[in-house]
Amino acid sequence: MSKVLLVDDDVELTMLLQEYLTEEGYDVTTDTDGRAAIAAAAGNAVDIIVLDIMMPRMNGIEVLQRIRKLSQIPVLMLTARGDDIDRISGLNLGADDYVAKPCSPGELAARLRAILRRAGQSAGSASTDTLRAGQLVIHPGNRTVEWRGQPLDLTGTEFSLLEVLARSAGQLVQKQDISKRAFGKPLTPFDRRIDVHISSVRQKLGLREDGQSWIQSVRGQGYQLLVD
Structure with missing residues (x-):
């Protein structure tokens, strides 16, 4: 309970x-x-x-x-x-x-x-297999993340979004797919919660050596996690 x-x-x-x-x-x-x-x-x-x-x-x-x-x-x-x-x-x-x-x-x-x-509080959580994408290591079983060898402090929602992107690392993930896979519901018009949470995750990951974000956006379509 x-x-x-x-x-x-x-x-x-x-x-x-x-x-x-x-x-x-x-x-x-x-x-x-x-x-x-x-x-x-x-x-x-x-x-x-x-x-x-x-x-x-x-x-x-x-x-x-x-x-x-x-x-x-x-x-x-x-x-x-x-x-x-x-x-x-x-x-x-x-x-x-x-x-x-x-x-x-x-x-x-x-x-x-x-x-x-x-947040992993109920039954039916995702696979417990460790997920690796470049310097990102995700442990779905206990919902923890390591970034560049250090623990990355994320909220439950931020973890879910990053896990979705990591499972398709290097590929564009449509916002509608992100909403369904991370939130379990379709994206509604004018809903900005994905963009706001992604912005927070970007800040926690920091910038690449070339000054770009590790999470790239394609306007009106979705997001892509870079791995190198």
């Missing part, structure tokens, strides 16, 4: 989501203060955190920043519908996904399942 911490000051919504997720088989705790999320991340007390952006005392963006200094625990953000700035800010800081409010409990449950599956 996966442990979920739901942090939102909307008590009515929180109760509704908690009841639904409990029926779906999750062990759900709730809080109205973002500091509870920071403490949970520090103590590895839960498997995933659902975090509202608009909260008193400390907003969700600030909470996420502090969490990412402590842990790579999966975080799903709740954002105001249509607020692209908050969504992109959250993804840039390492959020695994977001759901726009008001959201249906069913949609939230589906997103949680997808994130936990990517």
Whole structure:
């Protein structure tokens, strides 16, 4: 049973989501203060955190920043519908996904399942065989990555995206294929989450000797991981 911490000051919504997720088989705790999320991340007390952006005392963006200094625990953000700035800010800081409010409990449950599956929390994970692409070594079994002989710190979503590109290293992977293989769902129009996560992975890989990124993009099509 996966442990979920739901942090939102909307008590009515929180109760509704908690009841639904409990029926779906999750062990759900709730809080109205973002500091509870920071403490949970520090103590590895839960498997995933659902975090509202608009909260008193400390907003969700600030909470996420502090969490990412402590842990790579999966975080799903709740954002105001249509607020692209908050969504992109959250993804840039390492959020695994977001759901726009008001959201249906069913949609939230589906997103949680997808994130936990990517993070290796549920059954049916990918092959445990070590994957090598140039100086990149990926261990799907424990979802760890080595880059140039050193551990590479990635979020669960970043790991999934890099694994997809590494399995087709040197080849262009269409964005639609990336979405299906990494997220388990088709890419929707104007969805920028792949681009934002790829940008973060690029920064962590650094630049090649020729000054180019290790992950090349073809505008409007997809991405390619270079291996030499």
